[in-house]
Amino acid sequence: MYDEKPKNHCLNCTQPVCPLRGFQLRNRIFLVKYQKSAGLCTLTNQRTFLFEKQEETILTTLTKLGWNEDWQKKAGSSAYTPARIITEYKNLYKIQTDSTIYLAEVTGKFRHQSQVREDYPAVGDWVMVSLPDGEGHAMIHEVLERKSKFSRKAAGELTNEQIVAANIDTAFLVMSLNHDFNLRRMERYLIAAWESGANPVIVLSKADLCENSDKKAGEASAAAMGVPVLVTSAYEGTGLETLKTYIDEGMTVAVMGSSGVGKSSIINALIGEEKMLVNDIREDDSKGKHTTTHRELIMLPEKGVIIDTPGMRELQLWESDSGLSQGFQDIEALAGSCQFRDCSHETEPGCAIQQAIEDGELEQDRYDSYVKLQKELAYLDRKSNKREQILEKKKWKKISQYQKQIHK
Ligand SMILES: Nc1nc2c(ncn2[C@@H]2O[C@H](COP(=O)(O)OP(=O)(O)OP(=O)(O)O)[C@@H](O)[C@H]2O)c(=O)[nH]1
Numbered sequence: 129m130y131d132e133k134p135k136n137h138c139l140n141c142t143q144p145v146c147p148l149r150g151f152q153l154r155n156r157i158f159l160v161k162y163q164k165s166a167g168l169c170t171l172t173n174q175r176t177f178l179f180e181k182q183e184e185t186i187l188t189t190l191t192k193l194g195w196n197e198d199w200q201k202k203a204g205s206s207a208y209t210p211a212r213i214i215t216e217y218k219n220l221y222k223i224q225t226d227s228t229i230y231l232a233e234v235t236g237k238f239r240h241q242s243q244v245r246e247d248y249p250a251v252g253d254w255v256m257v258s259l260p261d262g263e264g265h266a267m268i269h270e271v272l273e274r275k276s277k278f279s280r281k282a283a284g285e286l287t288n289e290q291i292v293a294a295n296i297d298t299a300f301l302v303m304s305l306n307h308d309f310n311l312r313r314m315e316r317y318l319i320a321a322w323e324s325g326a327n328p329v330i331v332l333s334k335a336d337l338c339e340n341s342d343k344k345a346g347e348a349s350a351a352a353m354g355v356p357v358l359v360t361s362a363y364e365g366t367g368l369e370t371l372k373t374y375i376d377e378g379m380t381v382a383v384m385g386s387s388g389v390g391k392s393s394i395i396n397a398l399i400g401e402e403k404m405l406v407n408d409i410r411e412d413d414s415k416g417k418h419t420t421t422h423r424e425l426i427m428l429p430e431k432g433v434i435i436d437t438p439g440m441r442e443l444q445l446w447e448s449d450s451g452l453s454q455g456f457q458d459i460e461a462l463a464g465s466c467q468f469r470d471c472s473h474e475t476e477p478g479c480a481i482q483q484a485i486e487d488g489e490l491e492q493d494r495y496d497s498y499v500k501l502q503k504e505l506a507y508l509d510r511k512s513n514k515r516e517q518i519l520e521k522k523k524w525k526k527i528s529q530y531q532k533q534i535h536k
């Protein structure tokens with residue numbers, strides 16, 4: 129059995145052991161593991177390589193994928209290899225390390241310690257893995273604490289969180305300018321985006337199919353409360369250069385939106401000449417022709433990383449603390465100036481919201497949408513409280529069973 133604790137000095141060779149769990153000798157790093165039973169470090173001899181070379185590979189690919197000091201800190205002195213989840217299958221993941229793409233699964237211990245779906249890796253997650261010796265899968269030991277996550281309520285009866293994309297900096301919320309254009313849906317996506325911790329950008333697509341795109345962009349801006357609104361057409365290539373200004377080195381952008389709004393077309397246009405390469409990668413999954421059935425993380429040829437998400441028929445909101453307030457700052461500000469503090473904004477005198485609707489400053493539809501979303505979130509809150517109670521009960525049941533066994 130190996131103990132994971134690093135030793136400052138190897139008792140065997142008296143070389144100082146570096147944070148990478150190795151020691152440097154004539155420009156080479158020799159990886160060692162401290163063997164508890166023997167009280168010594170032993171060389172893991174298959175992992176010796178040139179110091180400079182190793183640094184170079186880790187820096188280039190991992191940094192491009194978004195690895196930085198913050199992630200390094202979160203990884204601490206872990207002996208495992210950092211990797212990013214690029215695709216999620218059923219119980220299986222495709223991961224990218226500094227040099228290679230592997231298929232990976234979670235360890236038995238991980239499975240044992242994970243209670244709910246959101247504990248498991250999602251596309252965009254940084255994970256610590258051990259690599260296979262030969263064929264086999266890489267094993268995922270740990271998911272590094274997420275800095276952001278775009279969630280929705282998973283389909284079905286259960287109140288489960290489904291993470292659409294993790295660790296994203298920016299969310300492109302795509303809505304097409306043809307018949308699909310729907311401000312109420314945009315508001316829903318905006319709440320989820322604000323809640324995710326990423327910066328939203330509204331991307332209006334298929335401008336070539338719309339005669340009054342400026343007018344629609346104006347309407348979207350008015351409802352988006354300061355969020356940038358971009359008009360694009362993947363067919364005509366319009367707006368793509370502006371889109372690119374929202375993607376920086378090491379940054380992760382997720383592309384969200386209903387099915388068929390043109391998410392993949394925008395991504396393909398951003399990938400440009402490298403498009404063939406992407407299709408090649410896709411053929412690796414023996415899926416053949418491109419259809420977005422999986423969430424997929426793609427490195428852009430210039431800079432940054434983009435996550436293509438499968439189109440959602442309807443985005444069911446997951447819990448929201450501040451997303452609703454951020455998405456509807458106008459309404460919350462109005463509510464603050466109603467005459468009564470507990471105004472229900474229905475028939476009370478001095479209601480600032482009813483007044484604003486009457487004056488044409490606030491659209492009735494927008495207010496109705498706010499009320500609807502508020503109710504939906506309150507309902508979800510009650511349900512997930514119940515779920516937490518059930519989980520807590522299960523946990524205590526496990527603990528008491530364990531204690532009973534000990535005292536037997
Ligand atoms: N006219 C026009 N059609 C477009 C444009 N972008 C995409 N389309 C068409 O819209 C349809 C859907 O495009 P996709 O890029 O597959 O849409 P998606 O959002 O990725 O769809 P899902 O993978 O189902 O989520 C296709 O028939 C595209 O050819 C555009 O800029 N203009």
Ligand SMILES: [Zn+2]
Nearest residue numbers: 466471473479
């Ligand atoms: Zn009121």
